[in-house]
Amino acid sequence: MRRAVVFPAGNIPGVWGLAPSPPLQPRAPWAKLGRMNNLAHLHRQIANSRDALIALTQDLIRIPTLNPPGENYHAICDYLDQRLSNSGFDTELVRAVGAPGDCEKYPRWNIVARRDGARPGECVHFNSHTDVVDVGLGWTRDPFGGELCDGKIYGRGACDMKGGLAASIIAAECFIAAFPYYQGAIEISGTADEESGGYGGVAYLAKQGYFNPDRVQHVIIPEPLNKDRVCLGHRGGWWAEIETFGEIAHGSMPFLGDCAVRHMGAVINAFETTLFPVMAKRRTDMPVVPEGARHSTMNINSIHGGQAENLADSTALPSHCVPDSCRIVIDRRFLVEEPLDQVRGEVRSILDTLTTTRPDFEYDLRELNHVLPSMTDREAPVARTVAGAIEQVLGKPAQFVASPGTYDQKHIDRIGKLKNCIAYGPGILELAHKPDEWIGVDDMMDSVTVMALSLVALLAPDQT
Numbered sequence: 001m002r003r004a005v006v007f008p009a010g011n012i013p014g015v016w017g018l019a020p021s022p023p024l025q026p027r028a029p030w031a032k033l034g035r036m037n038n039l040a041h042l043h044r045q046i047a048n049s050r051d052a053l054i055a056l057t058q059d060l061i062r063i064p065t066l067n068p069p070g071e072n073y074h075a076i077c078d079y080l081d082q083r084l085s086n087s088g089f090d091t092e093l094v095r096a097v098g099a100p101g102d103c104e105k106y107p108r109w110n111i112v113a114r115r116d117g118a119r120p121g122e123c124v125h126f127n128s129h130t131d132v133v134d135v136g137l138g139w140t141r142d143p144f145g146g147e148l149c150d151g152k153i154y155g156r157g158a159c160d161m162k163g164g165l166a167a168s169i170i171a172a173e174c175f176i177a178a179f180p181y182y183q184g185a186i187e188i189s190g191t192a193d194e195e196s197g198g199y200g201g202v203a204y205l206a207k208q209g210y211f212n213p214d215r216v217q218h219v220i221i222p223e224p225l226n227k228d229r230v231c232l233g234h235r236g237g238w239w240a241e242i243e244t245f246g247e248i249a250h251g252s253m254p255f256l257g258d259c260a261v262r263h264m265g266a267v268i269n270a271f272e273t274t275l276f277p278v279m280a281k282r283r284t285d286m287p288v289v290p291e292g293a294r295h296s297t298m299n300i301n302s303i304h305g306g307q308a309e310n311l312a313d314s315t316a317l318p319s320h321c322v323p324d325s326c327r328i329v330i331d332r333r334f335l336v337e338e339p340l341d342q343v344r345g346e347v348r349s350i351l352d353t354l355t356t357t358r359p360d361f362e363y364d365l366r367e368l369n370h371v372l373p374s375m376t377d378r379e380a381p382v383a384r385t386v387a388g389a390i391e392q393v394l395g396k397p398a399q400f401v402a403s404p405g406t407y408d409q410k411h412i413d414r415i416g417k418l419k420n421c422i423a424y425g426p427g428i429l430e431l432a433h434k435p436d437e438w439i440g441v442d443d444m445m446d447s448v449t450v451m452a453l454s455l456v457a458l459l460a461p462d463q464t
C-alpha cells in the first residue's frame with residue numbers, strides 16, 4: 001500500500017478542477033435531491049469539464065510510455081496518483097515484480113485507485129493501459145506534444161488509449177461531484193504492458209486478486225472501439241514456431257544435402273491448399289469487426305531459413321550452402337466456436353501428414369503462446385448498462401462488437417474469473433498505432449457522458 005487516504009464523512013475534498021462536493025447529511029440525504037437536480041448537476045459538471053479533459057489528455061500524452069522497452073511507467077503512475085488522490089481516491093502503486101520485462105531499468109509499475117461511496121454496493125472498475133507502441137515513421141506532429149488542433153488532440157497513445165483513460169477519470173470525477181452519496185465503489189487502474197500481452201499489468205494484478213469478483217463487479221476497459229460501440233470480447237490467438245530440418249551441403253550440389261526451405265515450402269503449400277480454404281469457410285457468431293475477421297485467420301508472421309543475412313556488411317556475398325533449418329512463426333486467430341485443441345490439431349496433422357508423404361521431412365513445433373477467446377454476454381449488467389447510456393446520449397442503439405485482436409479482457413476473464421467486463425471508449429479503432437494518431441474532443445465528451453450515466457445506473461440507481 002503506497003498510500004491510503006481516508007476522508008472522514010463530511011470532509012470529502014472537492015473534485016479536481018470541479019465544484020466542491022456538498023457535505024454529507026445525516027439520513028438518506030439523496031432523497032432530498034430530485035432526479036433532475038442530480039442529473040442536471042451531472043450534465044453541468046461534464047459541460048464544464050471540457051478544458052480539464054483536454055489538459056488531462058495532453059498531460060498523459062506528454063509522458064512517453066513507450067513499450068518496448070516500458071519507459072516512464074513510474075512517472076505516469078505518479079502523475080495519476082497525484083491526480084486521483086486529489087479527487088479523493090485511495091491509491092496503490094503496484095510493481096509487477098518478476099513479470100516479463102520487469103527490471104531495475106524498466107520496472108513494470110501499475111496504479112490502482114479506489115474511492116468508496118457512502119454506502120456498501122458494487123464496484124465499477126475502469127481499466128486503462130498506460131503503455132503506447134513505437135512512434136514509427138510518417139508523423140507530421142510531435143508524437144509526444146499533445147497538440148490540440150481543430151478539436152483533435154494528437155500524439156502517440158491519444159486514442160489508444162490515453163484519451164479513454166482521461167475520459168474515465170473525468171467521468172468519475174463528474175459523477176462523484178453530482179452524486180456524492182453513491183453506493184459501492186469506483187476503481188480506476190492504469191496498467192502496464194497491454195501492448196505486449198499485459199503480463200506486467202492486468203495479468204499480474206489479476207493474479208494478486210485485484211479483479212476478484214468479490215472485490216470488483218463491473219469492468220469497463222476504455223479501449224478505442226468508437227463511442228457508439230460496446231465491445232464484448234475478442235477472438236483467441238495461438239502463436240507457434242515451426243521448424244523444418246535439412247542437411248547442409250555445397251550449393252552447387254544440392255542433391256547431396258536436403259533443403260529445409262523446400263520442406264517449409266511444402267508446409268506453406270499445404271496450408272494454402274488445405275487449411276486456409278477451410279478456415280475461410282468458418283464464420284463466427286461473435287460480432288467481430290471488421291467483417292473479414294469474422295472468419296478464422298492465420299498470419300505467417302516471419303520466415304527465416306539458411307544463412308543469416310549479414311546486415312552489417314550488405315555488400316558481402318553469401319557462401320553457397322543448402323539450408324539445414326527453416327523456421328516460421330504463425331499467428332493463428334481463432335473463433336469462440338473453435339476449441340484450442342482443434343486449432344493446434346489442424347496444424348499438427350498437416351505436419352504429420354507431410355512426414356509420411358514427403359521423403360526426409362522432419363519438423364519441430366513449438367507453441368509460443370495462446371490466448372482463449374473471451375466473450376461477455378450482451379445481457380451482462382455492464383454491457384446492458386453501457387449500451388443503454390449510449391442510446392441515451394447518442395440517440396441510437398449501441399452496436400455490439402467483438403475485437404479481432406486480444407486485449408486485457410482475457411486476463412480479467414481467465415485469471416480474475418470476472419465475466420462482467422466490456423471494452424468501451426472513445427477514439428477511432430483504425431487510428432490506433434498509426435502516424436498522427438489523434439482523438440476527437442467531442443467524441444471524448446460523449447464518452448464521458450456515457451461513462452458517467454453508466455455510473456449513475458450502477459451506483460446511484462435509487463437517486464434517479
Ligand SMILES: [Zn+2]
Pocket residue numbers: 129160161194223224
Ligand atoms: Zn490499447
